[in-house]
Amino acid sequence: MSVLNKYKIAIKGLIEFLKEPILAVLTALMISTFIISHTKIPTGSMMLTINPGDHLIVNRLPYYYRDPDRGEIAVFKFQGENLIKRVIGKPHDIINIIDNNIYVNSEKLDESAYLKSLESTYEFSRSDIQFPYKVPDGYYFMLGDNRRNSMDSRYFGPIPRENIYAKGGVRIYPFSRIGIVK
Structure with a gap:
């Protein structure tokens, strides 16, 4: 050979x-x-829904074929970072904040399903956005569930649709809180 x-x-x-x-x-x-990716939550902006140190598997598939819906937790790029917030306003929605309540298109938004303690999470005294605010075409208005400790669309404005790439998915750590994030 x-x-x-x-x-x-x-x-x-x-x-x-x-x-x-x-x-x-x-x-x-x-x-x-x-399809999916892992993320570790660095801040308390989504407490009590998602806590700092939680590990999530987020789902990229839904936003390939549909747009984010109001109330969903979404992951997006902002200034080179991945942030996770809740979708509050969609394109052309008019967002208003009156007496610490959110109104979308003149209807009070019921957030009781995801804000566990309304008294401790609401505080809208600071904002760089003037309300009522009309969400531009192709943009989404995002808020953290922990309104006292969240840099969100109240400060940096709405997020372009092309920057939103994943839907909040499954918490995989800590083991005591494993489950779907809503």
């Missing part, structure tokens, strides 16, 4: 040996890039 044939056999064996691990890595990379 020639040296060239020995090298061909060795290379073929190496390719066969590496084929499955390479395919597994490529598959994992594709899934984490286009």
Whole structure:
């Protein structure tokens, strides 16, 4: 057997040996890039729904084929960072804050499903946005659930649709709070 044939056999064996691990890595990379991804929550802006240090698996699929809906938790890019907030206003909505209540298109928004303690989470005395505020076409108005401790659309304005890339998904840590984030 020639040296060239020995090298061909060795290379073929190496390719066969590496084929499955390479395919597994490529598959994992594709899934984490286009379908789901992991995120660790750094701040308390979404308390009591999501706490600092929580680990989430977020779902990228829904926003490939539909737009975010009011009340959903969404992940978006802002100034190079990934932020997670709740969708409050959609394009053309008129957002108003009266007596610490949010109104969308003149209707009071019922947030009791996700704000556990309304007294401790509401505080709208500070804002860089003038209310009532009309959400521009192609933009979304995002708020953290912990209104006292959230830099959100009240300060940096609405978020362009193309910056919103994932829907809040499943909390995987801490183990005592595993479950779907709503």
